[in-house]
Amino acid sequence: MDMDMGTSDMSGMSDMSGMDHSSSSSSSMSMAMVFVNNHDTPLFSNAWTPSSSGTYAGTCIFLIALAIIGRCLVAFKAIMEQRWTAAHLNRRxxxxxxxxxxxxxxxxxxxxxxxxxxxxxxxxxxxxxxRRVTNEPLPWRFSVDLPRALIYLCITGVSYLLMLAVMTMNVGYFCSVLGGAFLGELAVGRYIQWNEHDH
Structure with a gap:
């Protein structure tokens, strides 16, 4: 009788370990990061879920425009940095x-x-x-540092939104972000590079 109880306990433990192994393998399978091509992938929230090919294309166009805006913001910040530096040097x-x-x-x-x-x-x-060329940091000025911080806030927000779009692992969203980054750099990249080489 004791042998029967021991056997039943052992079989129950093996069933439990088998269940644990199967659940861990299924969870690891569900967490695998693979690209999908679904046209109903939510973007940013469940309320923004394309319901047709047209709305999916509109979402992709929005991501292209958002990526272009992101590059334009970086170029705008570079231009403003150049102007703020020139104004500071001419203020001597x-x-x-x-x-x-x-x-x-x-x-x-x-x-x-x-x-x-x-x-x-x-x-x-x-x-x-x-006018004197200097490598020292500019002194803190409210009229300069507040706009600089606001521009950087916008750049960071747009960058994180684009990152969330890429993290959906949707092929269309991913390609849209890449395409927008390419078009934005093609349009305004010279302003960013000009500012970087000037310093």
Whole structure:
């Protein structure tokens, strides 16, 4: 009788281990990352699930446009960085102390009837602009750093949305993101590369 109980316990344990093995293998099969070509793959939420080939094509066109917008945002940030750097370098003024400009001497000279404001050194000013190339980081400015942070926020948001679209493992979505990245780089890539080479 004890032998029968031991045998039944052993068979029950083998059944349990067999069930565990089959469940683990089925879960590993369901987690395999493979590309699919379904036209009803949800995008971002279950509410955005294409129901026909037309809506699926519209979703792919949206992803192409979103990828192009992502590259345009990167190019826009590069252009703005160039402008902010140029404005910072041109903002370095040196005041000429103890020197009266030609215009001031003319104003105080009662005998002066006609005179030219152009001197041998060019147009004389009380303030001269000195441009200096520097590799130091720009000082923190609210008018510059806030727009920079907002542009980067938009770039990050678009990048994560594109990443979520690719993670659906839908072939159409994946190809749409690649196609949009290609078209965006083709259109505005020169602005990004120009800014990178300039620094």
């Amino acid at each position: 003024y040196v005041a000429v102390a103890g020197k009266t400009p030609e215009a001031g001497r003319i104003d105080f000279d009662p005998d002066a009837k006609t005179a030219s404001l152009v001197t041998p050194q060019g147009v004389e000013e009380t303030v001269k602009v000195v």
